[in-house]
Amino acid sequence: MLEAIAVAGLLLILGDFLSTFFYHVPEHVFGSLHLTTHHSWKKNFRHYAILTLNPQVLLDGILGALPYLLVAVCLWTLSPIGVICGLLFGQFHVWWRHVISLGWQTPQAVTVLCKFLFITTPEQHWLHHQKTNFGFGDIFTFFDQPAKIWMRWLRLSRIYLRSHAVTHISG
Ligand SMILES: [Zn+2]
Numbered sequence: 005m006l007e008a009i010a011v012a013g014l015l016l017i018l019g020d021f022l023s024t025f026f027y028h029v030p031e032h033v034f035g036s037l038h039l040t041t042h043h044s045w046k047k048n049f050r051h052y053a054i055l056t057l058n059p060q061v062l063l064d065g066i067l068g069a070l071p072y073l074l075v076a077v078c079l080w081t082l083s084p085i086g087v088i089c090g091l092l093f094g095q096f097h098v099w100w101r102h103v104i105s106l107g108w109q110t111p112q113a114v115t116v117l118c119k120f121l122f123i124t125t126p127e128q129h130w131l132h133h134q135k136t137n138f139g140f141g142d143i144f145t146f147f148d149q150p151a152k153i154w155m156r157w158l159r160l161s162r163i164y165l166r167s168h169a170v171t172h173i174s175g
């Protein structure tokens with residue numbers, strides 16, 4: 005039982021870490037798929053919660069979920085039940101963090117519990133939808149600050165790479 009809970013927690017933490025630092029933030033800096041699909045305005049709940057057959061939305065969702073699946077494969081032998089519970093929680097959280105678009109307001113007690121567990125509430129995730137520099141860490145709030153630093157680094161390296169490319173071409 006304890007092992008299953010530990011494996012589920014580990015899966016979510018490692019999955020969110022890899023997804024945030026190797027897909028979500030780089031995609032914000034270098035890509036456009038996530039920005040044009042997930043951050044597009046005035047879409048409905050099904051669009052944000054990836055309950056649609058729109059190929060671009062699905063691709064963004066699959067790329068974001070891939071790290072969780074990789075971690076799931078690695079942790080499977082430790083506790084299959086833990087892996088399944090972790091994946092189910094992760095999927096549930098994808099739906100739950102987008103319920104703001106259904107007019108949801110998180111009850112105070114749940115907000116306090118989430119704060120205690122460092123879990124991203126729908127309100128915090130909605131902030132990310134509105135201002136793309138805020139509210140990183142799809143599941144865990146402790147990834148927010150390091151993700152912002154990572155984003156600054158990637159932006160600087162993008163500027164460097166572009167200026168480097170220009171001097172190469174002009175030189
Ligand atoms: Zn979202």
Ligand SMILES: [Zn+2]
Pocket residue numbers: 028032038042043132136
């Ligand atoms: Zn985003």
